[in-house]
Structure formats: structure tokens, C-alpha cells
Amino acid sequence: MANKSIQQFIIIGAFLSLPFASMAWGTLGHRIVGEVASHHLSPKTKLAVKNILGDESMALASNWADFVKSDTSFKYLNSWHYIDFDDTTLTATSMASKLKTDTATDVYVKLNFIIAQLKNKSLSKEKQLMYLRLLIHIVGDIHQPLHTGHAEDKGGNSIKVSWFNQPTNLHAVWDDKMIDNQQLSYTEYTAAIDHATPNQQKTWQGQPLTTWIFQSYQLANSVYAEIKQPDQKLSYRYSYDHIASLNEQLLKGGIRLAGLLNEIFG
Ligand SMILES: [Zn+2]
Numbered sequence: 103m104a105n106k107s108i109q110q111f112i113i114i115g116a117f118l119s120l121p122f123a124s125m126a127w128g129t130l131g132h133r134i135v136g137e138v139a140s141h142h143l144s145p146k147t148k149l150a151v152k153n154i155l156g157d158e159s160m161a162l163a164s165n166w167a168d169f170v171k172s173d174t175s176f177k178y179l180n181s182w183h184y185i186d187f188d189d190t191t192l193t194a195t196s197m198a199s200k201l202k203t204d205t206a207t208d209v210y211v212k213l214n215f216i217i218a219q220l221k222n223k224s225l226s227k228e229k230q231l232m233y234l235r236l237l238i239h240i241v242g243d244i245h246q247p248l249h250t251g252h253a254e255d256k257g258g259n260s261i262k263v264s265w266f267n268q269p270t271n272l273h274a275v276w277d278d279k280m281i282d283n284q285q286l287s288y289t290e291y292t293a294a295i296d297h298a299t300p301n302q303q304k305t306w307q308g309q310p311l312t313t314w315i316f317q318s319y320q321l322a323n324s325v326y327a328e329i330k331q332p333d334q335k336l337s338y339r340y341s342y343d344h345i346a347s348l349n350e351q352l353l354k355g356g357i358r359l360a361g362l363l364n365e366i367f368g
Pocket of ligand 1: 183
């Protein structure tokens with residue numbers, strides 16, 4: 103009996119940990135991006151967003167696209183969250199020209215599609231809500247480096263690592279393990295990182311979507327290169343080495359999302 107209940111416990115545990123393994127930035131990461139963005143909207147954009155989301159904050163709206171993964175009628179959205187690159191030698195220029203002819207159902211093509219939809223003044227209320235929630239989420243995803251990773255390892259999902267002696271995968275370390283380790287709420291986290299200079303904000307918002315993807319891809323290349331063996335042990339030192347670039351990605355995501363919304367609704 104005892105054995106059986108331990109087995110059941112292990113099986114339930116395995117199921118509980120499954121959905122989170124493949125999510126983009128964890129719940130917290132997406133909320134931070136949404137919360138940062140909400141602090142950088144023009145008054146006109148703030149009103150337009152409020153008209154669409156109602157009482158739902160941008161931080162909470164950011165998680166909708168992951169939550170609907172459990173609903174099979176939204177299965178078609180799954181590939182909207184990422185883009186794969188199997189060539190690790192792309193330059194900014196070669197990536198931009200590759201993306202120019204991209205027709206896949208990926209984060210680049212779909213983000214452009216969503217932006218065009220939200221600019222359409224005659225879009226239905228229901229579609230406005232769906233596309234705004236998707237936009238808030240997907241801009242975050244682009245800034246998680248392993249969302250611009252390799253198809254062969256599912257963006258690091260199949261690269262097994264050990265995090266403080268617990269088995270997990272590289273994607274999950276970047277989605278939420280390092281963020282959770284900070285032990286901050288999304289509002290506390292936002293307050294801690296939301297300090298981009300006016301110059302940084304201008305630079306980040308002025309860069310095209312191809313640059314956002316290229317920067318994420320460059321970071322992904324270095325994240326991959328540091329994994330040298332199966333089940334590599336990661337803990338304090340890994341977090342110490344990477345938390346600054348992770349935080350910068352969250353901040354860039356929020357600042358760029360605000361810039362995009364100001365452009366769409368301004
Ligand atoms: Zn996602």
C-alpha cells in the first residue's frame with residue numbers, strides 16, 4: 103500500500119511539473135514584462151488599453167496565452183510563441199534578410215500579424231482583447247533567449263540540467279527558476295528593475311523587431327555554449343553570472359512593449 107501511494111504521488115508530481123516545463127517565461131516573468139510596460143504608456147495608450155482590458159491589468163493579461171494552452175481549441179496558437187534557428191552563425195544582417203522572407207507560423211510572422219490587426223480600427227471587441235493579450239505575452243516570449251533557440255532540443259526543453267540538485271531543463275531555468283530564486287513578487291521585481299535611462303528606452307524602442315530577435319538569439323548562443331555535459335549542475339554561480347542579463351531582457355521586453363503599444367494606439 104505504502105509503495106502504491108508513493109508511486110501515485112510520484113506520478114501526480116510528474117504531471118504537475120509537465121505543463122510548466124514547456125511554458126514561456128514563467129507566470130512571473132510575463133507579469134514583470136506587462137507591469138514594466140504599463141508604467142511607460144502614453145496617457146492616450148493607457149486609455150485605449152483600459153478600454154480593451156477593462157479591469158484586467160497588463161500584468162495579469164500577459165498569462166492568458168499560456169493558460170489557454172490547456173484548451174485544445176487554441177492549439178493553433180502554440181507555435182506563435184517562439185522561432186527556431188538551427189544555424190548558430192547568423193549575423194544581424196543575415197538574420198534580418200532571412201526574416202524578411204519568413205512565412206512560417208512563428209513568433210516573428212505572428213507578432214507582425216497581431217500588430218496589423220490591432221491597428222485595424224474596425225476589429226471586433228473580442229478580437230481586440232485576444233490580440234492585445236497575445237501581444238503582451240509574445241513580446242515577452244521573444245525576450246526569453248531560448249524562445250529563439252534550436253528546434254532539435256525544443257529551445258532547451260530537452261537539455262537536462264540540475265538546478266540546486268533538482269532535475270530540470272535549460273529552458274525552465276530561463277523561464278522561471280532564476281526568477282523564482284529572487285523571491286520577489288512581480289510588483290517588487292518590477293520596482294527593482296524598472297530603471298532604464300531615457301537614452302536606453304529610446305534606443306531599445308527604436309530598434310526593429312529583427313533586432314529584438316537577433317539580440318535574444320545571440321544570448322541563446324552563449325547560453326547553449328556554456329552547457330558542456332549532460333545533467334550539468336547549475337546553482338548559485340549560474341544565477342550570479344546570468345541574472346543581470348535575464349533582468350535586462352525582462353526590462354527590454356517591457357520597455358519595447360510599451361513603445362509598440364504607444365505606436366499602435368498613439
Ligand atoms: Zn509563450
